[in-house]
Amino acid sequence: MREREIVDAALRVFAQRGYHAAVVDEIADLAGISKPMVYLYLGSKENLFVACVRRSSQALVRAFREAADSGDAPELRLWRGLSAFFAFVAEDRDSWVMLHRQAPEQSEAITAELAQARESVMREVADLVRRGIDEGGADDRLGEVDVDFVAQALVGAADSLTDWMEQHPREAPDRVALRLMNMIWIGMRDVLGGEMWSPPE
Amino acid sequence: MREREIVDAALRVFAQRGYHAAVVDEIADLAGISKPMVYLYLGSKENLFVACVRRSSQALVRAFREAADSGDAPELRLWRGLSAFFAFVAEDRDSWVMLHRQAPEQSEAITAELAQARESVMREVADLVRRGIDEGGADDRLGEVDVDFVAQALVGAADSLTDWMEQHPREAPDRVALRLMNMIWIGMRDVLGGEMWSPPE
DNA sequence: AAGTAGACTTACTCGGAAGTAAGATTAATA
DNA sequence: TATTAATCTTACTTCCGAGTAAGTCTACTT
Numbered sequence: 247m248r249e250r251e252i253v254d255a256a257l258r259v260f261a262q263r264g265y266h267a268a269v270v271d272e273i274a275d276l277a278g279i280s281k282p283m284v285y286l287y288l289g290s291k292e293n294l295f296v297a298c299v300r301r302s303s304q305a306l307v308r309a310f311r312e313a314a315d316s317g318d319a320p321e322l323r324l325w326r327g328l329s330a331f332f333a334f335v336a337e338d339r340d341s342w343v344m345l346h347r348q349a350p351e352q353s354e355a356i357t358a359e360l361a362q363a364r365e366s367v368m369r370e371v372a373d374l375v376r377r378g379i380d381e382g383g384a385d386d387r388l389g390e391v392d393v394d395f396v397a398q399a400l401v402g403a404a405d406s407l408t409d410w411m412e413q414h415p416r417e418a419p420d421r422v423a424l425r426l427m428n429m430i431w432i433g434m435r436d437v438l439g440g441e442m443w444s445p446p447e
Numbered sequence: 448m449r450e451r452e453i454v455d456a457a458l459r460v461f462a463q464r465g466y467h468a469a470v471v472d473e474i475a476d477l478a479g480i481s482k483p484m485v486y487l488y489l490g491s492k493e494n495l496f497v498a499c500v501r502r503s504s505q506a507l508v509r510a511f512r513e514a515a516d517s518g519d520a521p522e523l524r525l526w527r528g529l530s531a532f533f534a535f536v537a538e539d540r541d542s543w544v545m546l547h548r549q550a551p552e553q554s555e556a557i558t559a560e561l562a563q564a565r566e567s568v569m570r571e572v573a574d575l576v577r578r579g580i581d582e583g584g585a586d587d588r589l590g591e592v593d594v595d596f597v598a599q600a601l602v603g604a605a606d607s608l609t610d611w612m613e614q615h616p617r618e619a620p621d622r623v624a625l626r627l628m629n630m631i632w633i634g635m636r637d638v639l640g641g642e643m644w645s646p647p648e
Numbered sequence: 649a650a651g652t653a654g655a656c657t658t659a660c661t662c663g664g665a666a667g668t669a670a671g672a673t674t675a676a677t678a
Numbered sequence: 679t680a681t682t683a684a685t686c687t688t689a690c691t692t693c694c695g696a697g698t699a700a701g702t703c704t705a706c707t708t
Contacts, residue, residue: 269666270665271665281667281668282668321644395608398608399611404603406606406607407600425596429600429631430630433629433631434630441633443625443633445523471695480656480657482698483697483698484657487655487656
């Protein structure tokens with residue numbers, strides 16, 4: 247299907263050059279057609295970009311969700327989800343760049359699409375964190391605010407670790423996820439257990 | 448000083464609109480002068496942008512470093528550094544947007560400047576993490592690779608938590624830093640102590 | 649008063665890229 | 679072989695914004 251081919255090409259060019267530096271002619275060339283065809287199928291550059299973001303975002307969320315979707319313990323599901331995330335980034339770097347390394351400066355539509363992509367991932371993670379806490383049998387010490395905090399930190403850490411992964415290509419995605427789990431989950435569990443760090447007076 | 452005023456104005460406009468959408472005329476207007484003056488003082492739009500990034504970056508690194516610079520225990524220094532970081536972001540949001548929310552798609556010079564800014568912060572953090580580990584008296588279980596990993600995750604988490612902070616304006620910067628310390632530091636300490644999470648076989 | 653230097657502005661040029669009008673090519677029918 | 683419809687391209691137009699040439703204003707010197 248033509249539209250798919252165009253989006254494929256656009257994804258590569260956008261990821262490499264960024265929205266502004268990307269030139270529609272180049273996308274058309276890469277797709278093996280001429281510029282007006284791009285406009286015929288996708289309408290505008292902005293719309294083309296949104297189509298790319300949407301596809302990449304759905305692919306990522308789907309990968310995470312499928313990996314994390316089982317009847318097992320939340321922490322195991324979270325680990326699987328994170329592994330899938332790192333695997334996705336390693337394999338389809340263009341999609342990741344698309345979602346991560348784009349200035350949210352752009353138009354309304356683009357900003358909204360990117361925000362929604364992040365929101366989707368965040369919801370998945372927050373959900374698992376919440377279940378993990380509930381299951382831990384803790385006395386509800388942590389509320390929704392704390393769940394959001396942990397989820398936000400976790401997602402941010404994962405984002406950033408994609409850079410680390412690039413510098414350590416020998417490390418398999420699920421090993422990276424394991425490292426992260428050890429950093430976050432144990433700390434969270436112990437905090438739930440009442441352990442705390444605080445600055446000395 | 449004229450140059451300073453121009454950079455002030457540019458920072459606001461760049462932060463609000465992003466590099467491409469920012470128009471030099473608007474910057475000039477905001478600075479209360481005309482466009483050619485901007486070019487007289489700063490040479491080019493790109494150079495102007497770099498000047499903004501550099502200033503913001505230096506301010507941030509300085510804030511972190513000064514806060515973290517004491518003879519105390521590494522974890523305390525880290526906490527202070529993180530507190531300063533969150534305070535900086537809360538107070539000078541434009542600078543933060545400048546450093547964080549810009550597409551690295553731009554020109555060589557801009558990309559380099561942004562990378563260097565991040566690199567500076569990362570070095571500071573990694574340094575404290577390393578000291579913290581050494582001091583923990585652990586049997587060198589963790590090498591340089593792990594230090595980098597922790598630093599990368601920590602910086603990423605902090606980056607991302609700036610969003611969380613925006614949604615919870617009542618939470619003071621040092622409280623946010625404390626939350627983060629509890630998530631990360633305790634986990635790290637326990638992992639050093641041999642505790643580990645691993646997926647069941 | 650006349651000259652001159654520095655600070656500043658108006659009013660352009662010029663290039664680059666999004667978007668499009670009009671025509672060409674191909675393939676399928678009759 | 680002529681017709682027509684779908685697909686695609688060439689060759690524009692148009693606009694926007696970075697960068698600049700040339701001139702103006704102010705203040706100070708002589």
